[in-house]
Amino acid sequence: MVSIPPVLLIAFPLFFAFLAPLINMVSKKAVKPYTLFVLLLNSLFAILLFLEVQSNSVVYEQLSGFYPPIGILLSVGYIGAILAVVINVLAMVVYISYFGDVENSVKFSMIYMLVTASSTGIVITGDLFNMFVFFEITAVGSYGLVASMRTKKAFEGAFKYIVLGSVGSSFILLGIATIYGYLKTLNFYDIAARINTMPETARLMAFIFLLIGIGVEAEIFPLNGWVPDAYEGSSNRVASFLSLGPSKAGIYAIIRLLFTLVPIMSGFTLALILGIFTLVIGELAALKQKDVKRMLAYSSIGQMGLILIAISMHSKFAFIAAVFLMVSHALAKSLLFLGTRNYDAGTLKNPWIAGPIFIGVLSIIGMPPFPGFWGKWYLMLNLAAEGLWSIILIVVFAAVVEGVYYARFLFKGTGSDARSITKSEVAAIFLLAIMLVLIGIFPQYLYTPAVKAAASLLGGGP
Amino acid sequence: MTYELLQPVFVISMALIAIGLYGVMSKKNILKIILSIGIMDTGVNILIVAMGYIPGGTAPIENGNYPVYMDPVPQALVLTAIVIGVSVTALALAVAMGYYRKTGTLELDDEGVMKW
Amino acid sequence: MRKIVAAIISITVFVILTYFFITSSAPINYTTGGQYINPITHEHSNQSVPQQYLKDSKKDTGASNVVTAIVVEYRGFDTLGEVTVLFTAATGIALLLDELKRRNVPHDEPNFIVKVGSIVVLPFIVVVGTYIFIHGHLTPGGGFPGGAVIASGFLLLLLVHTNRGLPERKLSVTESIAGMTYALIGLLGLVFAHEFLENYLPLGTFTYLFSAGIIPLIYIAIGFKVGSELGGILHNLKGVHEE
Known part of the structure; x- marks a missing residue:
């Protein structure tokens, strides 16, 4: 089997994004097929990388030819490989929906490629500062994508995102400065090996700084003020892309922070509390919304809270649940954002659109046999086994609220975008729905890597 | 040796961060918010550079006869952080221009600022 | 409240x-x-x-400036990311402001001193900027400061010619080629050495201009890229069509 250096997942799309303006000068029509080709190539790399991780359990790459922590290390474990595949393949599928659209800007496609590459970078890097740099590429690109509709709402949402994002990045830098001040290193596993030499308060402060910074991107309460505005202001396809790429990368960073970087018990407790707040507030706010996109955005916040609860249980089954919930959320939310471009109750009569939307909703509210169901099922089993009945009550309550507003949305909702849905968008939502059904029917193909990811993370590895 | 020498630097950088935070949270004018973000960035950058301070050290450029150099890593990190700050500021200004063209004002709506 | x-x-x-x-x-x-x-x-x-x-x-x-050695060689991947952040921002700005550009801007004569001074100062600005990014491995500075100095020359041009923009296409082509050069230098590391961005050129004589392997090449690419990118950002923020 060919072995792919993980760096190609980042270097190739960067190179092709730099090349794109020249392609545009030669032929404007070639830009979209070109971008799709780049994303396809990256998806293939991601899948090859996943296969390599399955045979080696972890792939390291020492960049610039220096051993870590002198040089930057890329380290891909199971969870990184799963998310790299999810981000790249779904980014490609969502990009399909751009074909046949009048909007034809090379700059948009360039930013799309760059954000895909940098989200992938976050999940495969093994260096704290490198992760910060990729966070910034993701954030700056997302600001541009959100504002790309050029309406008042778009600029407002983007500006709010910029403000929170920059405050967050300042806090990430504070965290990096704290850790560097004590340990003089930036490599994840070197930090992990020596974090216990730091005093208790310093560890806690570093954890809080990094959590604040990452929490902006991962849509955690109380740092998610930008989410509804940014999603409402952006086009449906951008919202769809944001919910599959940057937010997944943010959750991955939280996993890294909790399990590898600063594995302190108070950190898990804090994450659990924040997760519960995020879940309850997100779902209750979603119940109030009339606009479909805003409702979906708040529902995203709720899902992020649920994922955070699952991660912070610090147990194998709960982590498997988190993996399923992440995949379900990436697939179903991008499907719903794409599918509800021109949604009203009348759309339900069109089976080509209603079918996939129905599947997406079922997966999100956790009906069998979709991945969302498996996620919630494993989470419930774990919570019950640990006797955490109060959390079960909260999760069930949130699920009921979710069911109520999704039912209302299916039968009464109205979309915010006046244009009608195109054929390529139907193709994209169909592909997403097929993936949801396949993962739901054959959960073992995700279950096995998820088990290994959990085992590796709980053992302190990548 | 501890951080005693650096204490004034820490106070200054934290003050800049706090001023920036205050500006971000209290101002409604987009340009003032962008300035506040810049102030905050500066505070953080000062802190990182201070992390690499070595008493009696000199700039880490080899000239053969000086024994003590500053820690070069924070300087390299700050170089990156500054460029990132510039990029974000530039993009924020572009968004501000777009907002101004659409609304004719640089003040955010009351509901637009703190709608959580 | x-x-x-x-x-x-x-x-x-x-x-x-x-x-x-x-x-x-x-x-x-x-x-x-x-x-x-x-x-x-x-x-x-x-x-x-x-x-x-x-x-x-x-x-x-082989670089006497240790900060440069870290920025370009040891932690070179960060710097590629850093260049990309600036590139993403420049692209985003162009995406947002393309529609808002105007052909006819109110035309005020610039100050006489600015007009004459620009002709005198501009060549020096470009030379200083180029010097800074070529000598990045030997002296303080490097691609980013050098590029920024050159961009200040662009800013001066924009101030003097109040109703004109910069040659956008040329800047964009420069930017693309410089970016691709950087990525290619890195990818060639996979071919000629073992790793991405690994040095594969001779290190040369310490403290001489032709030394330090790929570092000067990368800094020249970054200098061109940052200069043209910041120039493009200034052009877009001014909001005038070229010519």
Whole structure:
């Protein structure tokens, strides 16, 4: 089997994004097929990388030819490989929906490629500062994508995102400065090996700084003020892309922070509390919304809270649940954002659109046999086994609220975008729905890597 | 040796961060918010550079006869952080221009600022 | 009301952070703290990372400026990302402001001193900027400051010619080619050496201009890229069509 250096997942799309303006000068029509080709190539790399991780359990790459922590290390474990595949393949599928659209800007496609590459970078890097740099590429690109509709709402949402994002990045830098001040290193596993030499308060402060910074991107309460505005202001396809790429990368960073970087018990407790707040507030706010996109955005916040609860249980089954919930959320939310471009109750009569939307909703509210169901099922089993009945009550309550507003949305909702849905968008939502059904029917193909990811993370590895 | 020498630097950088935070949270004018973000960035950058301070050290450029150099890593990190700050500021200004063209004002709506 | 809440929050943050950093017991000397562990082989080192850089950078990279050695060689991947952040921002700005550009801007004559001064100063600005990024491995500076200096020359042009923009297409082509050069230099490392961005050129004589392997090449690419990118950003923010 060919072995792919993980760096190609980042270097190739960067190179092709730099090349794109020249392609545009030669032929404007070639830009979209070109971008799709780049994303396809990256998806293939991601899948090859996943296969390599399955045979080696972890792939390291020492960049610039220096051993870590002198040089930057890329380290891909199971969870990184799963998310790299999810981000790249779904980014490609969502990009399909751009074909046949009048909007034809090379700059948009360039930013799309760059954000895909940098989200992938976050999940495969093994260096704290490198992760910060990729966070910034993701954030700056997302600001541009959100504002790309050029309406008042778009600029407002983007500006709010910029403000929170920059405050967050300042806090990430504070965290990096704290850790560097004590340990003089930036490599994840070197930090992990020596974090216990730091005093208790310093560890806690570093954890809080990094959590604040990452929490902006991962849509955690109380740092998610930008989410509804940014999603409402952006086009449906951008919202769809944001919910599959940057937010997944943010959750991955939280996993890294909790399990590898600063594995302190108070950190898990804090994450659990924040997760519960995020879940309850997100779902209750979603119940109030009339606009479909805003409702979906708040529902995203709720899902992020649920994922955070699952991660912070610090147990194998709960982590498997988190993996399923992440995949379900990436697939179903991008499907719903794409599918509800021109949604009203009348759309339900069109089976080509209603079918996939129905599947997406079922997966999100956790009906069998979709991945969302498996996620919630494993989470419930774990919570019950640990006797955490109060959390079960909260999760069930949130699920009921979710069911109520999704039912209302299916039968009464109205979309915010006046244009009608195109054929390529139907193709994209169909592909997403097929993936949801396949993962739901054959959960073992995700279950096995998820088990290994959990085992590796709980053992302190990548 | 501890951080005693650096204490004034820490106070200054934290003050800049706090001023920036205050500006971000209290101002409604987009340009003032962008300035506040810049102030905050500066505070953080000062802190990182201070992390690499070595008493009696000199700039880490080899000239053969000086024994003590500053820690070069924070300087390299700050170089990156500054460029990132510039990029974000530039993009924020572009968004501000777009907002101004659409609304004719640089003040955010009351509901637009703190709608959580 | 909002101002009071904001004041309370920021004062609290100030007090907590100041207290934390002032009382922190982190070692001020990199020789006493942080003996690193190689995470793959689990070998312990008796040195810290910055010590290793200061000791080995001459041997490893041939650059006399250790910060440059770290920025371009040891942590070169960060710098590729950094260039990309700037590129993403420039692209985003162009995406947002393309529609808003105007053909006819109100035309004020610039100040006489600015007009004449620009003709005198501009060549020097370009020369200084080029000098800074070519000598990045020997002196303080490098691709980013050098590019920024050249962009200040562009800014001067925009100030003098009030109703004109910059040649956008040429800047964009420069930017693309410089970016691709950087990525290619890195990818060639996979071919000629083992790793991305690994040095594969001779290190040359220490402290001479032609030394330090790929570092000067990368810094020249970055200099061109940053100069054209910042120029493009200024052009877009001015909001005038070229010509």
